[in-house]
Amino acid sequence: MKKLLLSFILISSYYSGQAPAGYYDGTTGLTGYALKSKLHDIISAKNINWNYSDLTNYYNQTDLDKYYDHDATNTTLLLDMYSEIPTAADAYEYTTANIIGSANAEGLGWNREHMMPQSTFYSNYPMYSDLFFVVPTDARINQLRSNYPYGIVGSTIYYTFTNSSRIGNSAIPGSTYTGRVYEPINEFKGDIARSLLYFAVRYEGKLGTFNFNNNVNPASDTNPLDGTEERSFDPAYIAMLLQWHNMDPVSQKEIDRNNAVYNLQKNRNPFIDNPTWINAIWGQTPDSAAPQSATNLTVTQNSAYFTTLSWTPSSSTDVIGYKIYQNGTLVASTKGNSISIDHLTPSTTYNFTVKTYDSGYLLSSDSNTASITTLASDIYAKDIMVTKYLEGSSNNKALEITNKTGHTVNLSDYRLSIQFPSGSNYYFPDPYELEGVIQNNETAVILNPNANFSCFTINQAKFVTAAPQMTFTGSNYLELRYKNTTVDAIGVSSTSNSSVLANVSLYRKANINQPTTTFNVNEWDSYASDYCQNLGTLSASDVVLAKNNQLKIYPNPVHDNIFVNGKVENVKNTQISDLSGKLFYSEKNPFKNKNGISVQNLPAGIYLLQLDGEVYKFIKK
Template sequence: MKKIILCTVIAGLANAQAPAGYYNSANGLTGAALKTALSSIITSGHQDKGYGGLWTGYKTTDIDKHYENDGSIMDIYSEKPTGTDPYKYTPGTNQCGTYSVEGNCYNREHIVPQSLFSEASPMVSDIHFIRATDGKVNGMRSNYPFGKVGSATFTSKNGSKLGSSSSSGYAGTVFEPIDEFKGDVARMIFYFVTRYQSKLSGFSSGNMLGNSAFPGLQTWELNVLMAWHNQDPVSATEISRNNASYTFQGNRNPFIDNPNYVAQIWGNAGPGNPDPGTPTNPGTNCVNETFETIPSASASSYSTRTWTGSGISWTATDSRTDQTINTKAITVRDGSLTSGSSANGIGSLTVTTQLKFSGSSGTFDVKVNGTTVGTIPYGTTAATTTINNINISGNVTVSLVNNSSSNRVAIDDLKWTCYSSAGKQAQKASISLDENAVGELKVYPNPISGQEIFVKGETSHIQKAEIFNLQGKTLQTVNSPFKNGNSIKIRNLEQGIYILKLDQSTLKFIVK
């Protein structure tokens, strides 16, 4: 499942790539001001394709590319992340229609019920919060708010539930998706109350929406969604859907592009008490370096630069200062960016990167106190990446080391959250990798550049190979993987970091 974090392998996937400068007007803002700025950004460019246009949109936005990867409809109410789906829908041919049981057809599920805004445009056809889902389950969910179910009166074939609320502050009927999609639902609702914040006063609340632009949600519902957002990080499925929705509709979901916006707008745990049984936000920002104080901000020569920002010292080797992403940035060639010592540890790290001039896509190694904890990809388009669950306490020094000796890469908006003991305990409770079992086995070259993994070492005895993403989802299984050589063919893995399990041995590899 997506929620299972592979312990001792700590790395992040690149978030969805918004155009360079897309969120510039939101830089430096927090709270209601940030929410208003994001509302303006995602309202601009929004093209209403009409309610009927959703069927067309779903052929690119709601296709299963990360579970079965079979071209069927990706339905959050029927998908079984670790098992066989109870039924599948073919895009364009299984549309509702009428239904009586699960598996009859799929229709258009408004995560924020359309009855709350009287089926008005453009809300009624906004693909960012309207999902292709099974008709029967959609009907059972009806217009109930989302929350934690105590006693279920209906359970779908993938485990989604309808029943009485056990969420603090609300005692009515609620609908609860499976853990795999709780964060997806939260970020869709955050999008809705941000995109349409100026209209909220005219909508019905449905026991979920607020009647003002800020905070935009009722307190109990905000607490539930904040907890779900933190519990279930952004997935590759959401990133793909956000990119496809941007192509289709012309705007983006900012809470997928930058999950930290949630805490920056509504706080780290939300007002009131968090949803029972779910984790709170792992920490507040300890460091937030914007590079506004770098010396000689228009220098095109390469040298070692030192400055003080965000309360600590910084050193960038083989660097220049004349390139920008969001106003000022530091550009590193054959060198690194290193922080001074920072107290309170590190939880998760976020940074924006962009390749400048010529060159090819690559990665930075991220090191904390000299130990590599993950990689940050870069390419020609500015992209923001988060590495979650680093969770190192005490004084920390953080370095970004360019793996290329010639690529010139701008770095901007580098920040990390403080260490959280709760986050560390969650990490300890996750799946452990047997590092000692790796022995002499090694993936080479690493990163891999094609759809084939070469393994160095004694492989003839290995009975099974499994490939996982960093959320613990099995992507591919191969029996007797090395009977014809020392390589494994892989299937359509996107850029990112993955785990290769060979019987009881585990290896990390990168797809660039």
């Protein structure tokens, strides 16, 4: 039967009833790339990332064909967009049992198709198993599609498949790419466009590290990503996706799938919930005038391994970010007007400049130059480090990463790698990439989604993944890497560590304040399997107390309410813990409508108040 199409008006009102209450808070009034970044923050905040092997069974929840040849009673047959014939009986159909590796003809079996090819993100997690763009498709068509982009086929056609989808040379209007593309049938063009645009939102902040524009000749570059975090795709490709989105509105199948994936991953495709957001983000027309430069670039903090820069924002109205150059080389970008540049070398001179860029990706001239010579040494850790390793019963696997570097750390270039045995050899499977930021004096817990610890829940973890890195058995070597460089290590590579790492909880000793690439068990305290006291919190001996004068707390000692003086409206996260690390209070944007925190229910004692990573000690009477 024909796919049920719902109008944009119905969908726009429908999404609020499908997404949890408050899920899209903060999006009102936003347009353009500011809206895209806000949606990224929302859908990336709390995900459950499953193992690639888990997807096969999950397709019985997300991808059953209840819309065409079948109805709601179908509990076995998969919906395959590459072979589905919407107006007639399909030439072949599959259950999850029909999964195969490859095929030399249509109809022999199915396998998992990455709508954004694996080569884009090097097959790394969490992208590798994201249900929103990894779907079941016919194995032969999947194989022939290879890593070709979706597109519009021109006059040269190489393959036409049973439902009339086809592979041929590209005829995408305005595109320089002339290689092969896969063109789906009209029924699913909107579905595919919304999936790719989800990818652009979900992985904003990482898109520039992905594989794009690797070919000298743009005509043969199969990847439509353009290296930008905001626009994400080549302009001609964006225009095609918008056309597909508008011609093929959201269907009931997409709404149902969005809800089913949310039940599994705990995030949503915002463009199924609210289709108008696509045109609100990518329908803008940038101007042709380069933005004004940032001014007053200054160094606000200097240390041995990092420096913090700030500047007066550009006066232009269409600014979307700033690019930071270190000795003339681009090293970072930010939407704000301050940033910490890390991985510097002690006792070394650096020159920094900033360029403004706008929605048309036009660059301003350079700001003034800020020069620094890093300190010979400091009190901070030179990088983030693993501070807890929990290898418990069944799937009770957890890691805690701590930032004691003295500054906020961007996690986009960090990843976890694990080593598995293969006969008499060892290999590293696909890494798990971290994302977001970790504040100074903050911990981030990475948890297996099937863990069942008595003192820590899935909702408390910053990262939840069943990637190979969180399936360690106690005999595996684990690494925390920055780009391709090992930062911290647990265990010894190419050996069995079962006597040290099996069925234990390892806690880094309080006097160890630097990561190391050579594992030393003497740096760790060992506890029994499943022990997890104070996981995700720092004790007094772990933190560096605030040394800046930007915020002041009073009174101290305190009876009922502790107040903070300064720019409290900028504080995003606060916690109160005792000296053992036990957490008593946590709140986001705590000073939105007040300038104090009630502590009247706290027992008398000494506590730590953490404000965006800066820690203040106070006494409760």
